Amino acid sequence: MSAGKDRPQGKRTVDELLRQGLNELYGKAEAPDRVWVQIRQQVQAGPSLPRRGSRKTAWWGRVATQFVALTSVLLFVFTFRAEMVRQGDADILTWRRWQPVRSIYPAGAEPLILDAEDTLSGHDQFQFSRTFQMLPAGPARQARPVPPEPVVVKETVEMVDAPLLGPQQDLAALHPRGRRWAKAEEALAPSSLPVNGSRLTRLSH
Amino acid sequence: MRGCEDEHLLAQVREGNLQAFEDLYSKYKNLVYRAALAITRDPEAAEDILQDCFLRLHAHVDSLNGSTTIGPWLYRVTANLCYNWLSRRSRWELASEEALESLRGPRRDSPEASFEQEELRNAVEEVLGSLSLNHRLVVALFYMGGFSLEEIAYILDCPVGTVKSRLHYARRRFRQVVCEEAIHPLVEVLQGVGG
Numbered sequence: 042m043s044a045g046k047d048r049p050q051g052k053r054t055v056d057e058l059l060r061q062g063l064n065e066l067y068g069k070a071e072a073p074d075r076v077w078v079q080i081r082q083q084v085q086a087g088p089s090l091p092r093r094g095s096r097k098t099a100w101w102g103r104v105a106t107q108f109v110a111l112t113s114v115l116l117f118v119f120t121f122r123a124e125m126v127r128q129g130d131a132d133i134l135t136w137r138r139w140q141p142v143r144s145i146y147p148a149g150a151e152p153l154i155l156d157a158e159d160t161l162s163g164h165d166q167f168q169f170s171r172t173f174q175m176l177p178a179g180p181a182r183q184a185r186p187v188p189p190e191p192v193v194v195k196e197t198v199e200m201v202d203a204p205l206l207g208p209q210q211d212l213a214a215l216h217p218r219g220r221r222w223a224k225a226e227e228a229l230a231p232s233s234l235p236v237n238g239s240r241l242t243r244l245s246h
Numbered sequence: 247m248r249g250c251e252d253e254h255l256l257a258q259v260r261e262g263n264l265q266a267f268e269d270l271y272s273k274y275k276n277l278v279y280r281a282a283l284a285i286t287r288d289p290e291a292a293e294d295i296l297q298d299c300f301l302r303l304h305a306h307v308d309s310l311n312g313s314t315t316i317g318p319w320l321y322r323v324t325a326n327l328c329y330n331w332l333s334r335r336s337r338w339e340l341a342s343e344e345a346l347e348s349l350r351g352p353r354r355d356s357p358e359a360s361f362e363q364e365e366l367r368n369a370v371e372e373v374l375g376s377l378s379l380n381h382r383l384v385v386a387l388f389y390m391g392g393f394s395l396e397e398i399a400y401i402l403d404c405p406v407g408t409v410k411s412r413l414h415y416a417r418r419r420f421r422q423v424v425c426e427e428a429i430h431p432l433v434e435v436l437q438g439v440g441g
Binding site for chain 2 (some may be wrong): 055056058059060061062063064065066067068070071072073076077079080081083084085
């Protein structure tokens with residue numbers, strides 16, 4: 042018997058086995074009677090009534106849910122961005138509001154000159170006294186000068202860059218704090234050292 | 247003859263005759279239910295599909311003309327409902343063994359025949375479980391519905407070659423299961439005739 046004759050017989054047998062197996066499994070299943078009862082009720086009631094056990098969510102329900110979710114996300118994102126912009130405006134306003142503070146020292150006006158002892162706070166007094174104690178020391182101490190106070194450096198630079206000041210004016214003398222430091226260094230510096238080597242002069246350059 | 251009877255019933259359903267609709271339902275309910283059960287392997291899903299299928303028939307009865315045979319039309323709707331059912335499920339869940347066990351037929355008297363049928367049921371069940379929904383549709387329509395390849399191609403709206411390839415794949419898978427599981431009665435049948 043050739044293989045060409047055997048193949049159709051084998052295939053037919055597989056078909057028979059599959060058909061027999063499927064009929065054994067599902068061929069005797071009967072549709073429950075309750076299905077017709079439900080169909081008849083819905084047919085008599087009309088198509089407008091909801092169907093029993095319908096697991097389908099209405100398409101407009103899904104669309105509405107997605108729309109609400111997307112709108113919520115967009116609202117949150119835009120609200121967050123608007124809050125950031127509003128805070129940014131507040132910063133700008135604060136910065137702009139801070140600008141006229143410096144205009145209390147207009148060019149050509151006589152600045153308010155106070156003594157160092159009158160304007161020093163407790164911390165400044167401590168720094169002042171520490172500087173006073175350390176500067177006249179020997180060369181070993183002079184090799185490690187007192188670290189500059191960052192607040193003084195920043196404010197001094199900002200005052201130098203301020204556009205309201207005239208170029209020919211003594212910047213350190215115009216600012217009360219600068220004058221304070223100038224006076225302090227002038228009093229502490231040896232008479233042989235030039236005043237140009239002071240810290241305020243270096244910072245202004 | 248059968249087509250004429252269906253056409254007559256459809257005409258009465260169009261006129262609002264509920265008894266004619268019940269006759270149509272009684273005629274095709276088990277075919278649709280069994281096919282849906284073989285495809286989904288879920289009795290509850292098969293009930294829902296049966297209900298939806300005949301509700302659609304009632305809703306679209308006016309669009310069914312005389313040339314449309316109701317059998318393939320019902321199976322086509324069943325296939326579409328099975329696709330919808332599968333897309334609604336997040337993952338493929340097998341029906342409980344108790345539910346499937348209740349659908350199996352009674353045992354035969356002969357122990358050997360009973361053992362062979364049990365093995366055959368297990369093999370077919372395993373094959374169906376390993377097939378995709380497309381392959382299962384073809385298998386159910388071909389072996390249970392008794393449709394030709396052309397009718398299945400119409401029902402599934404695919405070429406006849408696709409139906410043939412899916413049937414071939416299902417047969418090959420069945421052979422693999424029988425040989426791998428070493429189901430002796432079936433192997434003997436297959437080898438005795440085919441080899």
